[in-house]
Amino acid sequence: MVNNVLIIALVMLLPAQAFGAHDQDEKSLEISNDPVSVAQNPRPNRSRQDLDRMAPLDIRLLQREGGMLEALPDRWRIVESIGVNERWWDPYNQNTLKGDRPILGSKDLFFALGLVSDTVVEPRTFPIPVGVQTTGDAGQYDLHGDGQSNIFSQTIIASLSLIKGSTTFKPQDWEFRLTPAFNFNRVDINERRILYVQPSKFGKRSRNFGALQEAFYDYHIRNVGSRYDFDSVRIGIQPFSSDFRGFLLQDALMGVRLFGNRDNNRYQYNLAYFRRLDKDVNSGLNDLSTPLRRDHILTANLYRQDFPSPGLTSQISITANLNEENRRQAIDANGFPTRPALIGDLRPRRYHVTYLGYSLDGRYGRLNVAGSAYAAFGQDKNNPMTSRPSKIRSHFLALELSVDNDWQRYRLSGVYASGDDNVFDDKASGFDAIFENPLIAGADTSYWMRQTIPFVGGGRGIGLNGRNGLLPSLRSSKEQGQSFFSNPGLMLLGVGADFDLTPSLRWSVNYNHLWFDEVDGISQLRMQ
Numbered sequence: 001m002v003n004n005v006l007i008i009a010l011v012m013l014l015p016a017q018a019f020g021a022h023d024q025d026e027k028s029l030e031i032s033n034d035p036v037s038v039a040q041n042p043r044p045n046r047s048r049q050d051l052d053r054m055a056p057l058d059i060r061l062l063q064r065e066g067g068m069l070e071a072l073p074d075r076w077r078i079v080e081s082i083g084v085n086e087r088w089w090d091p092y093n094q095n096t097l098k099g100d101r102p103i104l105g106s107k108d109l110f111f112a113l114g115l116v117s118d119t120v121v122e123p124r125t126f127p128i129p130v131g132v133q134t135t136g137d138a139g140q141y142d143l144h145g146d147g148q149s150n151i152f153s154q155t156i157i158a159s160l161s162l163i164k165g166s167t168t169f170k171p172q173d174w175e176f177r178l179t180p181a182f183n184f185n186r187v188d189i190n191e192r193r194i195l196y197v198q199p200s201k202f203g204k205r206s207r208n209f210g211a212l213q214e215a216f217y218d219y220h221i222r223n224v225g226s227r228y229d230f231d232s233v234r235i236g237i238q239p240f241s242s243d244f245r246g247f248l249l250q251d252a253l254m255g256v257r258l259f260g261n262r263d264n265n266r267y268q269y270n271l272a273y274f275r276r277l278d279k280d281v282n283s284g285l286n287d288l289s290t291p292l293r294r295d296h297i298l299t300a301n302l303y304r305q306d307f308p309s310p311g312l313t314s315q316i317s318i319t320a321n322l323n324e325e326n327r328r329q330a331i332d333a334n335g336f337p338t339r340p341a342l343i344g345d346l347r348p349r350r351y352h353v354t355y356l357g358y359s360l361d362g363r364y365g366r367l368n369v370a371g372s373a374y375a376a377f378g379q380d381k382n383n384p385m386t387s388r389p390s391k392i393r394s395h396f397l398a399l400e401l402s403v404d405n406d407w408q409r410y411r412l413s414g415v416y417a418s419g420d421d422n423v424f425d426d427k428a429s430g431f432d433a434i435f436e437n438p439l440i441a442g443a444d445t446s447y448w449m450r451q452t453i454p455f456v457g458g459g460r461g462i463g464l465n466g467r468n469g470l471l472p473s474l475r476s477s478k479e480q481g482q483s484f485f486s487n488p489g490l491m492l493l494g495v496g497a498d499f500d501l502t503p504s505l506r507w508s509v510n511y512n513h514l515w516f517d518e519v520d521g522i523s524q525l526r527m528q
Contacts, residue, residue, distance in 0.1 A: 076101040099163065108166050108173075114159035122151040126451050128191050149189035149203075155283070157181045157213065171220050171230045179214035183283035197335030207333075211285035213252050214238060224262065231260035237286065240272065242299065242319060242434075244361040247372045247398055247470075249299075249319065250437040253277060254292060268303040276435070279479035281332040294324040295482075297434065301357075312362035312369065319355040321434050323482060326350040326382070330480060338480040342461035343525065344384025351483065353378035353392050368409075370440075371399035376431060376485075385423040385486050392485050394418045394431035400440050409498040413441040417471055419489020419517030423524055428485035430521070431471065435478070438470045441494040442510030452478075455525075472516065474525070489517030 079094065086094050086101075094100045099112035128145040159179045165172035187195055189203035196205070216236030223230050234257045242249040255274030261267060276295040278287045301317035308314065326348040330339035340348050359372040374396040383390040395418050402411040420430040444450045448465065455464040455474060465471065466478025472488055475481030494512035501507055516522065 099161070108164060110161075110163045110167075112159070112161040112163060114161075116155075116157040116159075118153075118155040118157065120151065120153040122153075124149055124151065124451060127454060128194065146190040149187060149194075151185070151187050153183065153185040153283070155181060155183045155285075159214070165220070170223070170228045171232070172218070173220050175218040177214050177216055177218070179212065180210065181213050181285055182208070182210045183280075183285055184208045185282055195334060205282075205334075207282045209280045209283040209285055209287075211280065211283070212237060212288060213286055221260075224260075227264045229261050229263070229265065231258070233258050237277070240270075240274065240299075242301070242317060243315060243357060243359040243372050244313075244370055245359075245372060245398070245400075245439045246437040247396065247433060247440075248355060248357065248374060248436065249297070249434040251276070251435045252286060253297070255297070266305045269301065271300050273298055278330075281334060281338075281477060281479055284479055294327075296320075296322040296324070298322070309364060312360060312364060315357075315359040315361075317355070317357040317359070319357070319434070321351075321353050321355070321483070323352070324350045325482060332477065332480055336476070337461070338476040339482055340384065341474070341476040341481055341484065343474065343484075345382075345387045347382060347384065347387070349380065349382040349384060349482065351378065351380040351392070351485075353483070353485075366403055368402040368404065369399075371397075373397050374431070380428055380485055383426075383428060383486065384484075386426070388426070390426045390428045390485075392428050394429050394485060394489075396431045396433075398438075398440055407500045411441075411494075411496040411498070413492065413494040413496065413512070415440065415470065415490060415492040417490045417517065420486045420521050421518045423486040423521040430473075430485045430487035430489050430518075432473045432483040432485055432487060433469075433471060434483065436466075436469050436471060440470070441492060441512050442496055442508060444468050445508050446510060446512060448512070448514060455522075474522075486521055488519060488522045491515040491517055 076094075086096065088095065088097060091098060096103060097111065097113045099110040102109055103111050125147045126149075128147045157179060158181075159177065162176045163172050164174050184207070186206045187204070189195060191203055192199045192201070195201070195203055214237055216234050216238045218232060218234045221231040221233060235255075237252055237254050238257065239252050240249065240255075240257070253274035254277055255272055257270060257272035257274075259268070259270045259272075261269070274297040276293040276297070278290045278293055279285065280287045297319065299317065299319040301315055303313055303315045305313050325339055329337060329348065332338050340346060353376055355374050355376050357372060357374045361370045363369065376392055376394045376396075378392040380390045380392055382388070397416045398414070400411060400413045402409050417431040418429050420428055438449065442449070449468060449470055452467050453464040455462045462474055462476060463478075464474065466473065466475060466481075469478050470490070470492075472490055473481075474484050474487050492512055492514050494510060496508065496510035499507045499509075
């Protein structure tokens with residue numbers, strides 16, 4: 001619409017000679033910088049044949065004739081020339097604060113601001129085994145206490161990016177990004193030693209926490225070819241996901257990552273080194289007040305689009321997790337031990353494990369396909385169940401198939417994580433991830449993946465699983481604990497459906513059936 005208005009305005013200012021016309025009245029018409037003069041010499045009506053004979057518009061001719069031309073500083077301000085001005089508080093239209101126009105009088109320097117409000121109100125129940133110090137009602141004979149609790153959590157996340165480069169047509173030249181986050185949470189529960197290690201403190205807790213979820217510099221090293229394939233490097237606290245569904249690693253980590261693409265974006269690659277950050281146990285946000293964890297991650301992956309068939313994307317990966325946290329004990333903000341976990345010989349431990357993976361995501365005909373397969377091998381330098389080294393040999397498979405029918409999606413899900421059939425031998429065959437956040441079988445709408453089910457010590461020492469986790473990893477906590485490869489493993493079969501009732505409202509229904517792969521290990525652990 002803007003281009004049409006400008007062309008019409010320019011056509012009305014052109015001399016008759018520009019169109020090759022022969023009408024004497026048109027030859028006498030001259031271009032003037034005076035709008036009044038132009039208004040006093042209106043253009044005669046043209047016939048259809050005259051319009052068909054018009055020559056292409058020549059801007060140079062208009063400039064020679066002294067026409068009214070006004071240069072615009074850049075293409076982003078064209079709409080202002082016709083009176084459409086931005087409103088700084090409007091996120092739905094053109095706005096400098098969300099990176100739609102350059103800042104500071106530049107041609108290619110942009111600032112993008114994003115704000116997210118995440119509110120969780122969650123009444124919940126989960127089993128709480130009672131003990132001498134645990135129960136708030138010593139007169140009860142039940143094995144389980146009052147598992148009712150209520151959670152309120154409010155998180156505000158701000159993303160601030162300074163970007164250089166005309167990113168509409170080519171990759172950015174560089175980017176600085178900061179993502180601060182602030183969380184307030186309150187938990188009410190009717191039993192003791194759930195929220196605090198001290199039994200004298202009752203079950204109410206309010207906490208607030210500020211964190212930095214992202215803080216990185218992204219530098220565009222070079223373009224490769226005319227299609228703007230590229231190589232870039234990113235340094236700092238940055239998000240990373242090891243696969244399409246977050247089965248192995250999905251976290252914000254400190255590190256350096258080299259990434260790019262080739263063959264018109266058909267291939268994408270990542271080469272990265274990370275060190276994990278400790279998390280605040282109550283909010284789950286990065287805790288920069290503590291030193292970096294001695295938990296090292298080296299990873300490389302390669303994506304190939306339209307393989308093995310058009311519409312599908314394949315990924316191969318190799319990831320090494322070198323954990324060296326065997327020098328000191330770690331206690332969380334509520335006073336509970338987290339490293340080493342209160343299981344087995346209670347000695348600090350370290351382990352080296354390598355994951356080989358293949359993942360698939362996309363569409364095959366009408367069928368949506370997503371899945372991953374991992375094989376893990378390495379060594380646990382001090383298996384807490386045997387107090388000696390053990391070989392790590394475990395594997396993992398996950399597949400989800402779905403079909404779309406207009407606003408409905410129907411899903412079939414399957415997961416297998418190998419378990420350890422003998423926790424006292426020299427082989428640990430239970431599969432555990434680095435920091436999982438899986439998106440399968442309903443994800444955090446599933447009770448199993450949403451809640452932490454207590455195991456040893458009623459969950460104050462060991463959880464059977466972790467919040468927003470799939471694997472029965474027997475960690476002290478998902479955020480601060482270590483991987484444990486003598487776990488029972490898991491089998492899951494599930495069906496589900498998603499109904500998009502409105503563009504912003506989805507109703508999900510899921511039914512999952514779960515088994516432990518091996519129960520001998522947890523039977524032994526329950527007798528500790």
